[in-house]
Structures are given as structure tokens and as C-alpha cells.
Amino acid sequence: MDEQWMIGQTSLSLGLNVGGPRGAPPGTRVLVEEDFMSSKKNHEVEALEAELRRVGEENRRLSDMLRALVAKYADLQGKVSGMMAVANNHHQSSTTSEGGSSASATRKRARSDSLDTASRNPSPPLTAAGASGRFAVSVTVVPDQADCTPLHQPCNSKRVRADEVKASRVSKLYVHADPSDINLVVKDGYQWRKYGQKVTKDNPCPRAYFRCSFAPSCQVKKKVQRSAEDKTVLVATYDGDHNHAPPPKQQRSGGRKSGDAAAVRASPAPVIVQQQRKQEASTAEQVADRKNLVEQMAATLTRDPGFKAALVSALSGRIPVA
DNA sequence: CGTTTTTGACCAGCGC
């Protein structure tokens, strides 16, 4: 079931479509009313029309944004699919626990405008491995803007912050899996020791806290929580860098030691990883608002849960908690 | 027997 949410007909109208750019509403209702009413209402009508035009324009812009997003997503998915096809010839599906699976590392860097991680990084960057045969996406984000937001809109170029972040690097991993069983494993090749689990405000799914147990000096932490509504997506947030070489871990077929897997108390789903550096809350409500808007739009016009989840996660990751 | 998971307590930051 590879959602074939074809873009072709992604009706970008999503009910938000208000009339259209031009001011020639096919409807006669307005005219009739106008007729009945006196010209006094004219002002009101004008105002409404203006408003309508404005909204229409906004709708158009949003549509463009969405289109761009969709296009990008399609492109991404295509790449991922290709990689998966190459790296994962087997095609195991269905239940049968989480067994085997060859560690398929799929990593993707998205954007690196100015900062871009670079520099330090003793060990190879994260490696998002497609868990049970789905896909993993890793995005590197910096506390700027950019990222997966090809949306270009009348946004003043502002923000750009003076992130004098120290060295704490945070990474978020979004992996998309399929097995909706009880396996929430983010196989990243490292050994993790769970040290806590909490339920968060708005998110029926609990969040698990892990710490790297491979080396005592390694204080890399990881948080795993599945998406709010779509339990199909798992969001893993990595924090810090490992000071030890990544365990050559050759994934044994069949038995896995405890660790190297993050489980959030019965929660299946895909996992997505995203990397960021240390973004602070800069943009304010406007952005959040816009985010919600886009989110809703995406949710409304996309049937693909994966896409929606990814989008939501990605956006959520960029914006300091709503 | 050593390690990891579980789970409630504990604590710090934040908004009111």
C-alpha cells in the first residue's frame, strides 16, 4: 500500500477556494440582495468583495505553497523509493515481528544554507535506518528558516537569529514505517538505555527518553514519541553527538540485543528523523498560525497519512512548539 | 548476576 496520493489531482481547492481572482461571481445571490437592498449596502458589498478578493489571493498563494510542498515531497519520495529499492531488495512485509531487516541506512540532508552542521562531528552523522521496510528521512535543520519550507511568501526576511548556541546539537529523526504492531524501534545502530517516559500535554502517545549506553562518557540523549494523531509516524529527537565510533554493528539477522531500539510503550509507526541545531522560539504567532493553516490544508487535501504526519512533524520541529 | 525497563517521585522553568 504505497499510498499513491498522486499529485496529479491534488485538488488544491480544498474548500478554501473562494470564488477566484476575478470579481465576477457566478452567483446571483449577491446581486439579488443588492437589488433588494439599497445602495447603502454597496459599501458593505464592496468591502466584502475586497475581502473576498484578498482571501482569494491568499488562497492562491497558499495553493502555490502547497503545490511546491507537494512537488518537493513527491521528489523526495521518489528518491527515497529509489534508494529503498536499491538497498532493500527484499520485500518483507506483514507481521512476523520486527525480525531481520537489513540495516538500510537512508539519509538525506535537506538544506544547509548558511550554518549547516559541518564542523565537528566526530562520527558520521546520524543514520536513519528504515526500520521494518518503510522509509526514513533525515533532515538537517538549522535555527534559521529555510528547511523544508519552499514556501516563499511575503514574509519579510527577518528572523535569522543570533543563535549563539553552544554545542548542543539536536537532531530529529522522522522515520516512516508501516508495521502498526507494537514495535517502536528506531534502529540507528546505537545502544540506548531508556531512562524515562512521560505523557505530554497534547499527545495521547507517551514520550520515551533514552540515553546512549554504549559509552559512559557519551551523553547523547534521544526522545521518541509518535505523532499526535497519526500513530503511523514516530518522531525521534536526538540530542548531542556521540564521542565514540558508531558501533560497527553488523545487525545480526535474527537476534537483537536489547538496546539500539527505542520503544515507546506500545506504539508502532513510522519514524521520522529530523536534524536541527538549536532553534529558539523566534518567529511568533504569525508563523505558528501559518503553520496551522498549512497543516490543515495539507491534512485536508492529502490522503496520505505519511505525508501529513511528515509535514506536521517537520513543521512542528521548525516551530518551537505551538 | 549484570543490565535494561518500568514507573512514581522529584526538580526546574514558565506563565498566571
Add this chain to the structure above:
DNA sequence: GCGCTGGTCAAAAACG
């Protein structure tokens, strides 16, 4: 200062 939240600790349990 109080209550809410998110993050961590640590004791006990579970696992191998």
C-alpha cells in the same frame, strides 16, 4: 507563590 509541564532520577522489577 502556585500550578502546570517537561525532563531526569532512582528503586524495584524484569530479562537473559
